[in-house]
Amino acid sequence: xxxxxxxxxxxxxxxxxxxxxxxxxxxxxxxxxxxxxxxxxxxxxxxxxxxxxxxxxxxxxxxxxxxxxxxxxxxxxxxxxxxxxxxxxxxxxxxxxxxxxxxxxxxxxxxxxxxxxxxxxxxxxxxxxxxxxxxxxxxxxxxxxxxxxxxxxxxxxxxxxxxxxxxxxxxxxxxxxxxxxxxxxxxxxxxxxxxxxxxxxxxxxxxxxxxxxxxxxxxxxxxxxxxxxxxxxxxxxxxxxxxxxxxxxxxxxxxxxxxxxxxxxxxxxxxxxx
Ligand code: CIR
Numbered sequence: 001x002x003x004x005x006x007x008x009x010x011x012x013x014x015x016x017x018x019x020x021x022x023x024x025x026x027x028x029x030x031x032x033x034x035x036x037x038x039x040x041x042x043x044x045x046x047x048x049x050x051x052x053x054x055x056x057x058x059x060x061x062x063x064x065x066x067x068x069x070x071x072x073x074x075x076x077x078x079x080x081x082x083x084x085x086x087x088x089x090x091x092x093x094x095x096x097x098x099x100x101x102x103x104x105x106x107x108x109x110x111x112x113x114x115x116x117x118x119x120x121x122x123x124x125x126x127x128x129x130x131x132x133x134x135x136x137x138x139x140x141x142x143x144x145x146x147x148x149x150x151x152x153x154x155x156x157x158x159x160x161x162x163x164x165x166x167x168x169x170x171x172x173x174x175x176x177x178x179x180x181x182x183x184x185x186x187x188x189x190x191x192x193x194x195x196x197x198x199x200x201x202x203x204x205x206x207x208x209x210x211x212x213x214x215x216x217x218x219x220x221x222x223x224x225x226x227x228x229x230x231x232x233x234x235x236x237x238x239x240x241x242x243x244x245x246x247x248x249x250x251x252x253x254x255x256x257x258x259x260x261x262x263x264x265x266x267x268x269x270x271x272x273x274x
Contacts, residue, residue: 018274019272019273019274020067020272020273020274021065021066021067021225021226021270021271021272021273022066022067022069022118022270022271022272022273023058023061023062023066023067023068023069023268023269023270023271024069024071024083024111024114024115024268024269024270024271025054025057025058025061025068025069025070025071025081025083025267025268026070026071026072026073026074026080026081026083026110026111027051027054027070027071027072027073027081028047028050028051028054028073028081028257029073029074029075029076029077029078029079029080029081030047030075031075031076031077031078032045032047032050032078032079032081032260033045033047033078034078035078035079035260035261036078036079036101036103036104036261037260037261038148038178038261039176039177039178039261040259040261043259044259045256045259045260046256049255049256050256050257053252053253053254053255053256053257054081054254054257054267056252056253057230057252057254057264057267057268058070060230060250060252061225061230061268063250064225064226064228064230064250065225065226066225066268066270069114071083071110071111071114072110074106074107074110077103077104077106077107078103078260079101079103079104079107079260079262080107080110081257081260081262081267082133082260082262082266082267083107083111083266083267083268083269084132084133084265084266084267084268084269085097085099085104085107085131085132085133085149085179085266086099086104086107086108086111086112086132086269087111087112087115087132087269088130088132088135088137088142088158089115089118089119089269089270089271090119090137090162090165090167091165091272092119092120092165093119093120093121093122093161093162093165094115094118094119094120094121094122094271095121095122095123095124095130095158095161095162096108096111096112096115096121096122096123096124097124097129097130097131097132097154098123098124098125098126098128098129098130098154099129099130099131099149100129100130100131100147100148100149100150100151101131101149111269115269115271118271118273119271122161124154124157124158124161125157127151127153128151128153128154128155128156128157128158129149129150129151129153129154130144130149130150130151130154130155130157130158131147131149131150131179132266132269133145133149133178133179133180133181133182133265133266134146134147134149134150134174134179134180134181135158135180135181136180136181136184136185136186138186138204138207140166140167140168141167141168141169141170142158142162142167142168142169142170143170143172143180143184143203143204144158144169144170144171144172144180145172145173145174145179145180145181145183145199146171146172146173146174147174147177147178147179147180148178149178149179150179152171155169155171170203172199172203173199173200174198174199175198176197176198177195177198177217177218178261180199181220181221181263181265181266182195182198182218182220182221182263183195183198183199183220184198184199184204184220185220185221185222185223185224185265186222186224187210187222187224187229187242187247187249188224188227188229188247188248189227190206190207190208191207191208191209191210191245191247192204192207192208192209192210193210193212193219193220193222193229193238193242194209194210194211194212194220195211195212195217195218195219195220196211197217198217198220210241210242210245210247211241212235212238212241213235213237213238213240213241215237216234216235216237216238218232218234218235218258218263219231219232219234219235219237219238220238221263221264221265221266222249222264222265223264223265223268223270225270227248228248228249228250229242229247229248229249229250230249230250230251230252230264231249231250231251231252231264232251232252232253232254232255232258232263232264233251233252233253233254233255234253234254234255234258239251252264254267
């Protein structure tokens with residue numbers, strides 16, 4: 001369902017410079033039924049439906065102007081569809097993470113192999129842990145969740161890696177959810193969608209805050225592509241709040257991936273290329 005105008009043209013940058021957005025994705029693995037779970041009880045996952053929803057998610061990315069690049073399926077890596085956790089893609093470099101769940105570290109080679117075509121790669125190393133889902137970029141600031149997955153060593157390593165490129169790193173406490181981006185994401189220029197039960201709005205300075213509807217604690221995860229947000233279809237009450245603020249968005253149904261504790265940001269890595 002598209003609630004915005006036609007946002008297919010995502011070309012921007014300097015005059016004469018044609019930018020393209022690559023969206024790296026990876027298919028749903030049949031082993032997703034053995035995924036990591038932290039805050040949810042295990043429920044049966046309908047694999048065919050999960051795959052269909054993922055394909056529709058990719059189609060949504062394509063409609064919004066991304067060139068979708070699919071990595072090969074990883075039959076024995078249950079959480080490999082959630083590529084976001086494996087890297088932080090910045091304009092100048094990409095940082096390959098060291099995921100907090102050891103089961104997810106074998107996901108790294110395929111993601112790093114694809115990203116090295118577009119960015120110089122830097123790496124988080126032991127004892128640091130960091131999940132991409134904990135890193136929210138707003139301009140030149142990287143807000144990094146101190147969650148069950150990302151530790152202070154990981155945050156400090158990230159700081160050392162990115163400060164030379166002009167980024168500031170701000171560690172942020174999160175509780176009650178998996179990642180920082182379960183609790184807060186950007187939905188428009190200068191505007192965050194946030195669950196105040198899981199992260200304090202005070203850390204985000206002058207940004208406007210829209211709170212999730214209290215009946216929808218998981219609604220804060222949105223993927224902002226250029227000027228339009230992709231949201232999970234499961235949270236209509238929160239979407240009414242966004243409509244009232246004239247925030248443009250589209251929705252996709254990711255109900256089966258949500259049973260694996262995933263949402264919309266986690267299924268792609270967005271990489272701007274010339
Ligand atoms: C995990 O626990 O690692 C996966 N089952 C879910 C990861 C979701 N990732 C994300 O939101 N960035």
